[in-house]
Amino acid sequence: MVSVLLFVILLNISVSLQSSYDDNLSDILSRLEKLEKQNREKDAAISTLLEKTKYCPTSYLGRDNETNQRIKKAFSNPISAGLLPAFHTRLSRDLTNVGTGQPIVFDLETLDTTNSYEPNSGIFTVPMNGIYVFYWNLLTNQASGMDTTLMSTHGPLGFGFVSHAENWENGGNLIVAKLTTGTHVWVKKADKYGDFLHERFSTFSGYLIQETD
Template identity: 65%
Template structure:
């Protein structure tokens, strides 16, 4: 009888120790999974920030017009190929912490008939001399308006504004400009306020209206 009681007590102690060990192991696994997820999120954030800053000009006015190297996608003579330059791009995700004077990178290319827009840095390279039409629309969230300028290597082309309202708001502009072949065009933030753009409703477009000498 005593031996049976000792055996039962031993089994109970073993079961409790095993349960405690399994619970401890489960807790360790949960912590490891949490750390892994946190590290993954940090890695993604670092990669995103590196990609953003890679194409951001640094310094003063002259630096703001620096352009990252083109990818060589431009066609030598798109008009002769029967293609009229036109592009349309939007954000693939919400943008936050947009730097003053930095290009706004619309990284999701929807249309680009002559491979003249670069989604890696948000810059359009004029493929032929002519009169171009550009349009942009930006959506901001509450109390986060934005003041923007469409600029080029030939100088500013036009301004756009989204009100710093208590509700979600959108705004932009439509600009027509005569540009020479090889000119660069991009949109940038020009006031300190505003740090958010909604992905689906923030777009940037342009097309050739007519070729000129």
Template identity: 40%
Template sequence: MHCKLEKVNELTVLIIIFCHCVVSKDHVNSSDDNSIGSFKDEFIGIKAEAFQVVNTDTEKETIQTDAKYQALLERILSIEKQLQTCQHKNAAMEDRIRTIEDNKYDSERGLNRPLRATTQVAFHARLKNDLTSIGTNQPIVFDDVTLNNGNAYNSGDGIFITPVAGVYVFALSIMVYHEHHIKITLASTEGAIGDIYVDDGQFTFNSASNVFIARLNKGVHVWAKKTGPNGNFLHGGFSTISGFLLF
């Protein structure tokens, strides 16, 4: 486009020089004058046509430029969308990598970091009625079950059987009347997990609670039982047991 404008400008200069030279001649007759005027008109017409060609080409180039710009803009938007998708996938992959690294076996420290438990195991039960005349090593059957995810607790015999190997949390709470005391042990087929003791305090009702954490294999039986010679009464409704799989 710039070359065309330069040529038009050169043509304009030539017209001006030509007109100046012709008009400055001393001997110009009428016929020559008519020819000169006609020649000037022809040059002016050529200049006008040249400008028209330049303007037409400029409009075409503008339209083509706009089309190219629009196509380029669409490509940029498409690349941005692809980049955002890649960023989301990368973030998800980083989360998965962190999870794998957190749960892998650390051989240097000797720590086993197992995956989060996928098996849902949890139970809660209480004594429906008062329990009296309790013999030594007698199992305590918490017969009123309010939660039993995984169906691992049996309200008929008071035994919880671990469905999978893992770390379990148990909570035991008992209540006795005044001047009664008792010791309850949370037992298992892999050995005692812990004890809870309530003494004969000065209040009308006395209670005690404890929480136990144990790593147990699959198929281990867990239950509460009275241990020791003393104590023969548990308050119904307020004596409870619960447990769940931690991981």
């Protein structure tokens, strides 16, 4: 009788342990299934992001230097960043022997938000259709008055004049013009008179005031 009772007790204990084991195992399997589902969802999300950024310019970084420079220039373009085109330049040194019809190359940029001004040629390339303001100021010595023209791809936009003086003299002009994308704008010496420009006070600048169609 005692042995039967002991058997029954042990059987109940075994059943209880098995039931508890089954419950724990079921709970573990359920958690594993949830983790696997979460991992699948994360993998899918990562795949989607990779597909969306497949053609992002940053994926090309590490190629040749020329490509990298173009990418960096594109990223610095404020047209895509919501800024407006604007530039300001001056001479880095006194300019002498300026030839008739020669572009005055303001070679020191202090501002160029859209990388549209070329300091090696003195040419500003209009980056977007709009109404622009341009201003140039020239400082000459007592022997060098100078006529200048603000030129564009389509012809003159305006004229400036620095008269002869006993000492230093400055002059230029401010022009407002409606221009289209790709138009080149620069300042040139208009005639044979004058062959000296002072570096710090000879400047050329421009900016967009209104975008147009």
